[in-house]
Amino acid sequence: EPEVTQTPSHQVTQMGQEVILRCVPISNHLYFYWYRQILGQKVEFLVSFYNNEISEKSEIFDDQFSVERPDGSNFTLKIRSTKLEDSAMYFCASSRENYGYTFGSGTRLTVV
Amino acid sequence: GENVEQHPSTLSVQEGDSAVIKCTYSDSASNYFPWYKQELGKRPQLIIDIRSNVGEKKDQRIAVTLNKTAKHFSLHITETQPEDSAVYFCAARDSGNTPLVFGKGTRLSVIA
Numbered sequence: 191e192p193e194v195t196q197t198p199s200h201q202v203t204q205m206g207q208e209v210i211l212r213c214v215p216i217s218n219h220l221y222f223y224w225y226r227q228i229l230g231q232k233v234e235f236l237v238s239f240y241n242n243e244i245s246e247k248s249e250i251f252d253d254q255f256s257v258e259r260p261d262g263s264n265f266t267l268k269i270r271s272t273k274l275e276d277s278a279m280y281f282c283a284s285s286r287e288n289y290g291y292t293f294g295s296g297t298r299l300t301v302v
Numbered sequence: 303g304e305n306v307e308q309h310p311s312t313l314s315v316q317e318g319d320s321a322v323i324k325c326t327y328s329d330s331a332s333n334y335f336p337w338y339k340q341e342l343g344k345r346p347q348l349i350i351d352i353r354s355n356v357g358e359k360k361d362q363r364i365a366v367t368l369n370k371t372a373k374h375f376s377l378h379i380t381e382t383q384p385e386d387s388a389v390y391f392c393a394a395r396d397s398g399n400t401p402l403v404f405g406k407g408t409r410l411s412v413i414a
Contacts, residue, residue, distance in 0.1 A: 223401060232406040233338075233346060233391060246401050281345060288395070289334055289353075291402060293345040 192216040194294035196282050202300045203272055211267045211297045213282030222265045223283040223291065224257065226250070233281065239265065272301045304329045306394050308405030315382050316413055323408045325392035326374040334395040335368060335375045336402065341388045349390075350377070382412045 195214040203209050215222050224236040237247045237257055244257065254276075256268045265284075269276055279298050283291040305328040315321045327335075336351035352359045352366045352375065359366050363382075368375040375394075379386055389409050393402040 233404040235401045235403065238401045288400075290336070290348060290351065293338075293347070295345045 192292070194282055194284055194292050196280075196294035196297050198297060199295065200298045200300070202302060205274060205301055206271050208268065208270050209272055209299060211269075211280050211282075211299070213265045213267070213284075213294055214263050215265055215282065215284030216286075216292060217263070219284035219286050219292075221245075221285045221288055222259070223285075224267045225281045225283060225293075226278040227281065227296075228278045236267070236280075269299075272299075274301050277301045304332055304394055304396050304400070304403040306392060306403050306405040308392050308408060310408060311406065312409045312411070314411045314413060317382060317384060319382055321377075321379045321382055321386070321410055321412075323377045323390055323392070323410070324374060325376070325394070325405050326372075327394040328373070329394070329396050330370075330373060332373075332394045332396055334402075335366070336393050337364075337366060337377045338391045338393065338404075339388045340391065340407075346391060379410075382410075384412050384414050386410060387412045 197212045222239040225233050227233045235248045237251045238245045258266050279296045281296045282294040285291045308325045333354040338346035339349045340346045350366050363380045365378040389407045391407045392405040395402050
């Protein structure tokens with residue numbers, strides 16, 4: 191069964207540093223998403239990406255965040271100047287239509 | 303935007319009993335309602351979904367019902383087994399290309 195792949199699985203970074211989280215969506219999927227989950231809490235939407243541009247973003251997704259699809263396979267989330275409260279599990283997801291999201295295994299980001 | 307409420311936050315059942323988790327949504331235009339299962343430290347996995355043109359959908363021991371008039375939908379798990387223990391999230395999506403909005407999750411414990 192096709193999978194969404196995320197790297198790294200765990201990232202520890204100093205407060206104020208920049209991090210890039212990487213995702214390889216399922217190859218024939220057209221919609222891409224980033225969600226985050228603070229420990230023990232619900233899955234929160236960050237941003238969606240379709241047709242090489244952002245289609246929706248939440249209030250969380252401020253100027254600190256950016257997304258890119260630098261080539262035909264990768265989908266990245268960049269967090270500039272990380273803060274302690276950015277510590278969370280970040281999930282990438284993709285879907286062929288805007289249904290049936292498949293989630294990646296996540297990147298646990300720890301900001302110290 | 304969409305707002306999804308989920309109840310209960312925790313649920314314990316004896317093995318073999320049924321479990322029911324309920325969600326309500328706010329946007330009457332929402333038309334897609336998936337349920338995800340998340341085991342500890344793992345990704346959310348889609349277990350069943352329903353679209354607004356049907357009232358009920360079943361897949362073996364799992365069923366979802368939708369009441370569009372009341373704007374609520376429920377997950378029913380029959381003959382529960384210990385491996386059903388996990389956090390279950392409901393979600394809903396507005397029409398068009400808007401992203402999924404998740405409930406806060408229900409931690410289900412099946413006691414052997």
